[in-house]
Amino acid sequence: MSVPVVRPIGAARERLLSAALNLFVYHGVSGTSLQMIADDLGVTKAAVYHQYQTKSDLVLAVMTPALEQMVRLAENAEAQPSVAGRREAALCGLVDLVVENRRMTAVLYADPVVTRLIREHPPMLELSERIKRLITGPDHAVETLVGVAVVGGGLMMVGLDPELADLDDDALRRHLLGTARRTLRIRAPSRRRGHAAVASPR
Amino acid sequence: MSVPVVRPIGAARERLLSAALNLFVYHGVSGTSLQMIADDLGVTKAAVYHQYQTKSDLVLAVMTPALEQMVRLAENAEAQPSVAGRREAALCGLVDLVVENRRMTAVLYADPVVTRLIREHPPMLELSERIKRLITGPDHAVETLVGVAVVGGGLMMVGLDPELADLDDDALRRHLLGTARRTLRIRAPSRRRGHAAVASPR
Numbered sequence: 271m272s273v274p275v276v277r278p279i280g281a282a283r284e285r286l287l288s289a290a291l292n293l294f295v296y297h298g299v300s301g302t303s304l305q306m307i308a309d310d311l312g313v314t315k316a317a318v319y320h321q322y323q324t325k326s327d328l329v330l331a332v333m334t335p336a337l338e339q340m341v342r343l344a345e346n347a348e349a350q351p352s353v354a355g356r357r358e359a360a361l362c363g364l365v366d367l368v369v370e371n372r373r374m375t376a377v378l379y380a381d382p383v384v385t386r387l388i389r390e391h392p393p394m395l396e397l398s399e400r401i402k403r404l405i406t407g408p409d410h411a412v413e414t415l416v417g418v419a420v421v422g423g424g425l426m427m428v429g430l431d432p433e434l435a436d437l438d439d440d441a442l443r444r445h446l447l448g449t450a451r452r453t454l455r456i457r458a459p460s461r462r463r464g465h466a467a468v469a470s471p472r
Numbered sequence: 473m474s475v476p477v478v479r480p481i482g483a484a485r486e487r488l489l490s491a492a493l494n495l496f497v498y499h500g501v502s503g504t505s506l507q508m509i510a511d512d513l514g515v516t517k518a519a520v521y522h523q524y525q526t527k528s529d530l531v532l533a534v535m536t537p538a539l540e541q542m543v544r545l546a547e548n549a550e551a552q553p554s555v556a557g558r559r560e561a562a563l564c565g566l567v568d569l570v571v572e573n574r575r576m577t578a579v580l581y582a583d584p585v586v587t588r589l590i591r592e593h594p595p596m597l598e599l600s601e602r603i604k605r606l607i608t609g610p611d612h613a614v615e616t617l618v619g620v621a622v623v624g625g626g627l628m629m630v631g632l633d634p635e636l637a638d639l640d641d642d643a644l645r646r647h648l649l650g651t652a653r654r655t656l657r658i659r660a661p662s663r664r665r666g667h668a669a670v671a672s673p674r
Contacts, residue, residue: 298584301502380582380629382500412639416647419633420655424626427582431621437614445618453622453655 574631
C-alpha cells in the first residue's frame with residue numbers, strides 16, 4: 271500500500287479511460303466490469319486492475335478532468351465583480367463544460383452510481399451546489415428555481431441527443447447559451463462587457 | 473411457458489414495483505438485483521422471481537404505466553387540428569407525465585440500461601421520437617432542435633432536483649409549462665383555445 275503506484279500515462283491512460291467512459295455510457299457504471307474494459311482494450315483484467323483497483327477509483331479517474339474544470343468554472347465566476355457577471359460566467363462555463371465533454375456530462379449527471387458518489391462526497395456535492403447557486407443568482411422565486419433545474423438538467427443531458435451529434439462545437443455552444451439565457455431571462459451581455467465578464471483564467 | 477403466470481395484483485404488485493423503482497433510482501437498474509428487491513420487501517428472492525423471471529420483465533413492468541401514458545399523449549396530440557394545437561398538447565402531456573411520475577421519468581430517460589432497452593425496441597424508440605417530433609413542430613432550425621433537446625432533457629430530469637421535491641403538483645406543472653414555453657418560444661394559448669387544444673381524452 272505504501273509503494274507508489276505508477277499510473278498509466280499519456281496515450282495508454284487515455285485509451286483506458288476512454289474505453290471505460292464508452293462502456294459507462296452504454297451499460298451504466300454498475301453494468302460495466304473491469305473485465306469488460308479489459309476485453310474492449312484487448313488486455314488482461316490484471317492489467318486494468320494493476321492501474322485501478324476499484325470501480326470507484328476508475329470512475330473518479332474518468333471524471334477528474336471534468337471535476338477540475340468545474341472548480342475552475344466556479345472560481346472564475348466567483349471572481350466576477352457583479353451578480354450579472356457571476357451568473358454569466360457560470361453559465362458560459364457550464365456550457366463550455368458540456369460542449370467539451372459532451373457524453374461525459376450525462377454520465378456525471380445522471381448515472382445513479384455517480385449521483386450516489388457525489389451525494390456521499392461532501393466536496394463534490396458542494397461543488398455542484400456552488401455552480402447551481404452561481405447560475406441561480408440572488409432571486410429564489412420558484413419560477414427561477416424551476417428554470418435553473420430545467421436548464422441545468424437539459425444542458426447536462428444534451429450530449430446524448432443523436433440529432434445534435436454532428437453539430438460543431440461553436441454552433442452548439444452558441445445555441446445552448448441562447449437557449450439557456452432565454453429560459454433564465456438573462457440578457458446577453460454587450461460585446462465588450464461580455465468579453466470582460468466571461469474572460470477565463472485559462 | 474404456456475402456463476399463464478398469475479401476476480401479483482393490487483397492493484402487493486404496487487409494493488414490489490415501487491420498491492424496484494426506489495432501488496433503480498439509487499443503484500441504477502444494473503446495480504439492482506432481484507435479491508435486493510426481496511430484501512427490501514422482506515420476502516424471499518424466489519417470491520420476486522416467481523413474478524418476474526428477468527430484470528427486463530421487471531423494468532418493463534415498472535415502466536408500463538408511463539409508456540401507456542406516452543401513447544395516450546401522442547394520440548391526443550396527433551388528434552389536434554393545428555400545428556400549434558399539436559405542439560401545445562404534446563408539451564402539456566409531457567409536463568403531466570413528468571409531474572405524475574417525478575422520479576420515474578429520470579430513470580426512464582437517463583438510466584443506461586433503460587436507454588439501451590428503448591434503443592433496441594423499435595416501438596419504444598419510435599414512441600419517444602414521435603413525441604419529440606410533435607413538440608419540435610415543422611421548424612427544424614438548429615436553434616429549435618437545441619431548444620427541444622434542452623427542454624426535453626431538463627423536464628425528464630427535474631424530478632430528481634431536491635429543491636423542487638416539496639413543490640406541489642399544480643405549481644410544478646404551471647412553472648414547468650411556463651419555462652418550456654419560454655424556451656421554445658411557444659405562446660400560451662388563450663384560455664378558451666387552450667382548454668380546447670389540450671383537452672385530454674381521459
